[in-house]
Amino acid sequence: DVKVTQSSRYLVKRTGEKVFLECVQDMDHENMFWYRQDPGLGLRLIYFSYDVKMKEKGDIPEGYSVSREKKERFSLILESASTNQTSMYLCASSLGLAGQETQYFGPGTRLLVL
Amino acid sequence: QKEVEQNSGPLSVPEGAIASLNCTYSDRVSQSFFWYRQYSGKSPELIMSIYSNGDKEDGRFTAQLNKASQYVSLLIRDSQPSDSATYLCAAFGGSNYKLTFGKGTLLTVNP
DSSP, rough: OOOOOSOEEEEEEOOOOEEEEEEEEESSOOOEEEEEETTTTTEEEEEEETTTTTEEEEEEOOEEEHHHTTEEEEEESSSSSOGGGGGEEEEEOOSSSSTOOHHHHHEEEEEEEE | OOOEEEOOEEEEEEEESEEEEEEESSSSTEEEEEEEEEEESSSOOEEEEEEESSEEEEETEEEEEEETTTTEEOOOOOGGGGEEEEEEEEEOOOOTOEEEOOOOOOEEEEE
8 A cells, every 4th residue: 555644734834934844655656746735726736756856846836845865755845934835735656657657645734824 | 738627516416326527638648547536624545547548447436538539537326425525637648747637526425
């Protein structure tokens, strides 16, 4: 069974704080993704990584950065949190081979920025 | 821009009925398609994947793909109240590693 875990289920932070969200997968997947999900807007891709130390911008990268130092771990960083970054953050991973594009999601982190 | 369109719903069906969820996609080179179920407050979980034209059945779920019409559907037979959730359609287009998700259809199954 694929297992994707996220460091926190709920987080409350203050505007301007630096926020770290961590994601770990245990299935040796090549690809990892960070999304945010907001009512009416669906899932929006922030960043993804297809290899260690490799990253690509998704559709809404502004205000975020990522780090992938180890294959199993992908971190999302909010450099200076703002209230419009209040959202549900979802991490996902996939094997990365043709025909194996299924993404498996972690439980999500609900972030509130005050 | 690649798009995946779904009716937002809500779609309401009585218990035991067939629920039909539909999805269209804009990118003709899309190769693989996925249906995820998402309960309120939870993360998406994979129900079905489909790669070839035609039907694919798994228990009460049937996915249908028509690449000529750029159309994917999910049928849920003998719907149960536990099927009440948002269903997300996703398409994989090729070399960019990414899935394109629709915004989801909210399904309510009434006892």
